[in-house]
Amino acid sequence: xxxxxxxxxxxxxxxxxxxxxxxxxxxxxxxxxxxxxxxxxxxxxxxxxxxxxxxxxxxxxxxxxxxxxxxxxxxxxxxxxxxxxxxxxxxxxxxxxxxxxxxxxxxxxxxxxxxxxxxxxxxxxxxxxxxxxxxxxxxxxxxxxxxxxxxxxxxxxxxxxxxxxxxxxxxxxxxxxxxxxxxxxxxxxxxxxxxxxxxxxxxxxxxxxxxxxxxxxxxxxxxxxxxxxxxxxxxxxxxxxxxxxxxxxxxxxxxxxxxxxxxxxxxxxxxxxxxxxxxxxxxxxxxxxxxxxxxxxxxxxxxxxxxxxxxxxxxxxxxxxxxxxxxxxxxxxxxxxxxxxxxx
Numbered sequence: 390x391x392x393x394x395x396x397x398x399x400x401x402x403x404x405x406x407x408x409x410x411x412x413x414x415x416x417x418x419x420x421x422x423x424x425x426x427x428x429x430x431x432x433x434x435x436x437x438x439x440x441x442x443x444x445x446x447x448x449x450x451x452x453x454x455x456x457x458x459x460x461x462x463x464x465x466x467x468x469x470x471x472x473x474x475x476x477x478x479x480x481x482x483x484x485x486x487x488x489x490x491x492x493x494x495x496x497x498x499x500x501x502x503x504x505x506x507x508x509x510x511x512x513x514x515x516x517x518x519x520x521x522x523x524x525x526x527x528x529x530x531x532x533x534x535x536x537x538x539x540x541x542x543x544x545x546x547x548x549x550x551x552x553x554x555x556x557x558x559x560x561x562x563x564x565x566x567x568x569x570x571x572x573x574x575x576x577x578x579x580x581x582x583x584x585x586x587x588x589x590x591x592x593x594x595x596x597x598x599x600x601x602x603x604x605x606x607x608x609x610x611x612x613x614x615x616x617x618x619x620x621x622x623x624x625x626x627x628x629x630x631x632x633x634x635x636x637x638x639x640x641x642x643x644x645x646x647x648x649x650x651x652x653x654x655x656x657x658x659x660x661x662x663x664x665x666x667x668x669x670x671x672x673x674x675x676x677x678x679x680x681x682x683x684x685x686x687x688x689x690x691x692x693x694x695x696x697x698x699x700x701x702x703x704x705x706x707x708x709x710x711x712x713x714x715x716x717x718x719x720x721x722x723x724x725x726x727x728x729x730x731x732x733x
Contacts, residue, residue, distance in 0.1 A: 392416045392462055393636065394506075396449055396497065397470030398442070399426040401580045402512065402569055404434060405629040406468060408578070411438040413633050418462050420455070421471065422448040425583060427727035433577040449493040452500055459504045466508035466639070467501060468632055469494065472541070475587045476516070479538035490541035495548060502556075510562040510635045511549055514542045515621075515651065515690065517565060524657070525693035528565070528649050535685050546649075553647045560646045562635040567621035567653030567692050569628050571712040572719035579719030580625075581726030589663060590622070590712075594720035597673040604675060606660050608682035613689060617660035621653040621691035624707035624715070628652055634701040653692030654705040663709065670713035671721070 393410055397403045398419030403426075410417045411434075419431075419442050428446075435441040443462075447454040449471045472490045473479070479486040501509065516539035517532045534540045546563050553559050570590035572579030586592040595601045609616040631652045638644050658666075664675045698704050723729055 390414060390416055391465040391640070392418060394418050394420065394458070394462075394464045394467045395470065396420050396467070397426070397472065397512075398468075399423065399428070399430040399444070400470055402566075402625060402628060403468075403470040404430045404578050405573060405625045406470070406632045407434055407442060408437055408573060409626070409629040409633050411440045411442070415636075417442045418458065418464065419444045420447050420449065420458060422446065425473075427581065429727045430578060436577055437573065437575050449497045450489065452496045455497060455500045456503075459500055459506065464504070464506050466510070466636055467506060468510045468512070468636070469497065470512045472512070474538065476536050476538045477587060479536055479541070483537040486537045486541050490538075491544050491548075494545045498548065498552060502552075507556075507559045508636070508639050509549070509559065510564060510632055510639070511545065513546055513563050513565045514539065515565050515567045515653070515692065517543045517546065520685075520687045521690065524689050525655060525691050526651065527693040528651055528696055550647065557646055560639040560644075561648065562639050563649040564631060564635060565649070565651050566628060567623055567651070567690075569625045570622050571624040571626065571707065571715045573626065574715055574718070576715075576718040576722040579716065579723065581723070589620075589660060590667075590716055593664060593667050593675055594716050596675050597667065597671050597717065598720050598724045600724065602676065604664070604677040605680045606677050607680050607686060609679045610682070611688040613659055615659050615661045618686060619657035619659045619689040619691065621656065622658055622663065622709065622712060623653050623705055624712045626715075627654075627705040627707055631697065631701070631703050634703040638701055648700065650697040650700060651692040651694055652697060652703075653694055654708075655692055655694040657689055657691035658709050663713070666709045667713040667717065670710065671717040
């Protein structure tokens with residue numbers, strides 16, 4: 390039974406991945422500073438899995454605290470989620486993003502090197518591709534981020550590649566996510582953004598549950614089938630399983646030691662497609678208003694997922710209907726996110 394350190398393990402994607410790790414027979418050790426997550430997630434994970442993971446409230450920038458964790462446990466591998474992740478906020482607070490995401494990751498990697506922990510799965514993002522010339526997006530596309538958040542992911546990827554060149558015993562998986570949505574089918578864990586949601590699906594869910602009056606759709610004149618932007622949405626459980634597959638790949642002695650893959654469905658859904666699917670799943674009418682385009686938004690963005698299927702044997706199983714169904718179950722059972730009581 391291998392022990393996996395999960396940084397940011399109580400966050401949206403981290404918590405779903407911890408559940409999948411336990412299901413797959415791993416022992417997760419969670420480090421999270423709770424800046425964008427809730428301690429209540431720990432109890433929800435236990436409800437789902439009957440296992441309460443070891444948890445440390447530490448910041449990855451606190452290298453002495455990280456060192457203590459690494460001394461206390463024999464860690465076989467690391468999944469590194471911990472990061473600030475809002476694109477708009479990164480434009481307003483670039484120094485904070487570079488400090489937390491880049492400096493924090495370097496400090497973590499230095500500790501891993503010191504303790505001879507050399508298997509790492511890194512949570513990257515399709516934002517590293519910027520505004521791609523064509524779709525679907527393959528892993529060989531040029532990297533040209535358009536905001537500080539994207540640049541932090543780009544920089545950490547480069548640090549990891551350089552680390553691998555310096556010591557090819559490091560086994561590194563770089564996973565470039567597209568747009569994670571959905572929730573665990575139990576309705577016990579899901580996306581709980583603090584303040585105004587930055588992403589489409591939690592905003593739609595909050596309109597459906599009555600927390601917000603309407604959804605603003607930025608642009609209805611894109612060259613798409615209905616004029617609204619198209620994105621590759623992936624169920625968070627599919628994404629979590631992708632991390633397990635990446636770990637298994639890296640633990641295989643015959644695998645290559647540096648892996649970079651897209652995790653998406655390979656399908657694009659427009660904003661209006663997602664709204665229609667959510668209305669069907671929830672039985673609720675979603676009010677929306679069209680607004681001018683936002684600068685930096687692209688018309689169409691979806692993944693080529695052939696490499697993940699070839700190397701990892703991984704392919705997304707859930708479609709937009711399941712993504713909306715599970716989001717609605719989570720939001721309707723937890724209208725105020727984790728601030729409410731644990732649902733029965």
